[in-house]
Amino acid sequence: MPLPRKVTFTLLSLGLLITAPDLIPVLKDYHVFDWTSVAKVVDFQPRVRSANPVEEEQQRLKPEISVEKTPVRPLVDPKGALEPLYAALFATERKEAGAITRILHYGDSPTTADLITADVRSLFQKDFGDAGHGFALVAKPWAWYGHRGLDIKGSGWKIEPANTAELKDGLFGLGAVSFRGGAGAQSRIVLKDPTHSEVEVSFLSQPDGGSFGVFADGNPLEIVETESPVVTPSFKKLKLPDGAREIRIANVTGRVRLYGLRFGKDTAGVEYNSLGVNGAYISILARMVDEQHWGDQLQHHRPNLVIINYGTNESVYAKFVDTAFERELLRTIARVKKAVPQAAILIMSPMDRGQKMDDGSIGTVPALSRLVAIEQRVAAEQGCAFFNTFEAMGGPGTMGRWYQTEPRLVGADFIHPMPNGARIVGNLLYKSLQEGYRRHKLRIAREKFATIKESNSTPAN
């Protein structure tokens, strides 16, 4: 049987058209055919699927070569900006009475979902002790909001995140979200861990303020009045009965304005507060929250470390990155320094952010590297520590690589990590801080040793 003529001619003509750009120099910019496909036809290499992509990625990013000799690159802290954190951790590790190390982690959507932060929290608490869940919002402003170990449900609240609020008074509490509620507004928070000993409600005292009730496992703890002649941030700390699992907070009279609940324990340990706002960018702290009000919130929480982790949302606005980002970052740092001068500040760069490139590959958003460079320079100039998440993950193109692993480490938007990807980033941050702390302890030991040696060598009078 001869070849079917017409189809054969069509196929041969198509073959010629496809190969024309490779044969005719003037068409060389219009390649449509990848010649390596020909070799791939007879390539019988099985597709390699990793059974443990997370572990392998961690191994790739942090090969276990001598930590003694290898500086931990992603964490840049030449001036010892993290000393206040390390000193607090030292006391916590020694289980000194009331030695709670408090960390406030401000960020955007991954932080909102408690991705990365939940992993860092659990690592810190495993090594240094668990001082409780820390701060949680009153209800879920976004379905995406979460705090690992807490089940939060609320209804009847007028919820206003600082970046999208109708309210322009800047009074948004520690978590940059305000919850206004009248009759019927209530929230129920279920704790997986029943060993918390206290809950602290943060709210706004104001003229004509109503009251709210706090209940533990159905039993009333207290009715809190929020009326006050002046508008002022207030906090009500309440003891929790042993084994309390379900906390309910409900409006009782009038209208109240709440911010969040902080769950704590009596024991020494780490309290790692996840403070994310969906779609947040640096201006939320630089401008949208009232400086005095936010400063009061920071002072009340007495953090040993404040992490400023923004940049993902800004990175697609190249003009903002080039003209305004630095100014806004400086303003935020200045606000934190003014409010809590004793706290260490860590600027944490955003993760890689992917986008489809012209050739179909997943590359990095162009302005991201510039934004990370700005953060690093500002951190150095302002005496802050810097964590280069972007480089720690593997630098440009990481999102593309992580998207292609099975199971995927990032979502299809090339922005948000899947829980496994978040775990890797959380590990990278924690390991870097842990290494910094180890060096701190080593230095203290050396100094002590030198002092002892000096005092021993000084002849007695």
Place this chain on the structure above:
Amino acid sequence: MLLSSSTYFIFLAALFLLYWPLSRWRAAGLAILLFANYFFYAKWDLFYLFLIPLGSTIDFAIGLGLGRFQRPGVRKLLVSLSLLLNLGLLTAFKYMPFLFENYAHVAGVPAPAWHWTFPLGISFYAFQSLTYTLDLYRRDAKPTRSLLAHLTATSFFPTTLAGPITRVADLIKQFERPNKQLDPADGGRALFLIGLGLLKKLLIADYLAENLVNRVFDFPGLYSSAEVLVGVYAYALQLYYDFSGYTDVAIGSALLLGIKLPQNFNMPYAAANINDFWRRWHISLSNWLRDYLFFSLPGKRNAVMPYCNLIITMTLGGLWHGASWNFVIWGVLHGVAQAIARGWQSWRGAKATPWTPAWFRTFWTVQFVCFAWIFFRATNLEQASKIIEQLGELSYATTNVSGPLWIVLAIAVAGHYLPKVPFEKLREGFVRAPFFVQALVLMALIVAIQYIAATGAAPFIYTNF
């Protein structure tokens, strides 16, 4: 080797050029096709070179036995062996991790490791292979004495990944037909179908997947209810364009080799009720389930059993798609809906005039199908419930659905509901066009795919099954 990859088309073109000159000798033609089939399997995993010939040869021997023995007991034994073989393969290479996981969950022990799962779902192979022995058992077909034809038919590469599930006996008939020729019109239709399949898959399905569906299903909490709803509709369209695109490429590829495969889709989202939907969606699977499973279940004369059998059939059909509870729920939903629809029709009488206009019935059928797709697409029950929960939030922003996305969605909807006549005119116009015009049209499509579609196409959804 995906049916949308350049590697596949090099393979197909080479096979076309080799096959037709050799096909004047029946055995040589079959041998080159069999070689191509096993080559195709080997591209996925070399283990198939052992598994598929062994399974097919056993089925061939069983077929000879069914042709020879007339005693019911022996025939039952033989067909049971074939069922055991094919369903055993399916269980061993697809369902063991699922069974182990559930066992571990119930028993409270760690799940035993199971390393014998393969990249290529063998569900299609097993079902296609079973058509041969089941047809012989029911005396609906005659056994072939040609091992070569049988091996070629059971492993025919265009149907390997995702159907259409074709009766092996029909394929054998076509393979054994003497003086095969490729009619120029069929050749043109084959190329048209391949081009159309690529367009459906790469320009529509993958675009919807990458720009909305995957994002919404990954992180439903980041999107408003309206966006999630659009995401669910977009998934319904993605799945249709992905699977029907694959089917077009498969049917076109087979037609290039002179083999005609059955149709698999007929405007499924125009169905007037759920039973109608299953006459239009994945037709080859619906027929298989009806002919080989539903009709085999007992209680046909009982008042209640046929309804239960529908649910059983669809539940097993759901499980056939994947080893997960999501697919079971999807199957149960469709089974229950079909049972209710059938009950309603029996009560009202088959010829009764419907109370509601056709568009109304189609609208609600599509809503139900899309709701069930949530379970089909979600990776687990938790994700499915998150999607449903987010739909219930009733938030209305649509800022994440871009202008181009709306346009692609509109094209996808219009493409699905396009009447057959203009489509057929377009196809016949291509068929009648001179060869160089055909080549230019195909080249234009390749350029469009190169510059518009996302490169590095995602695998066809149904190849996972």
